[in-house]
Amino acid sequence: MPFTPVGDALQDKMKQNTGLKKQIETNAVVEISEKVFADYFGEQQSVHVKPLFLKNRTLTVTCSNSAVAQEIRLNQSHIVARINDALGEPGVDRIRYLA
Numbered sequence: 072m073p074f075t076p077v078g079d080a081l082q083d084k085m086k087q088n089t090g091l092k093k094q095i096e097t098n099a100v101v102e103i104s105e106k107v108f109a110d111y112f113g114e115q116q117s118v119h120v121k122p123l124f125l126k127n128r129t130l131t132v133t134c135s136n137s138a139v140a141q142e143i144r145l146n147q148s149h150i151v152a153r154i155n156d157a158l159g160e161p162g163v164d165r166i167r168y169l170a
Contacts, residue, residue: 096162097125103157104130111150112139128164130154140170 101122109117119135134140143150147166155161
């Protein structure tokens with residue numbers, strides 16, 4: 072009985088289960104957005120922004136103060152463009168922030 076490589080088995084499973092694929096893609100967006108926020112705000116300021124989840128191409132983030140939320144609001148299109156550039160595809164349309 073031949074063995075299937077783990078990578079091939081995972082690819083087959085992801086093709087069968089689109090929910091799993093969507094969760095993995097969403098987690099990738101959150102991880103990439105954390106890096107983009109760290110680059111954009113710097114390490115000290117980026118601790119005030121935490122990407123939470125992606126739903127309907129809207130990235131929801133929490134902000135520990137209103138100044139950071141205001142900065143995101145003013146530069147949303149630039150930040151979204153940087154996230155999409157890092158993704159290599161248009162995965163985020165807008166940012167929703169909770170202050």
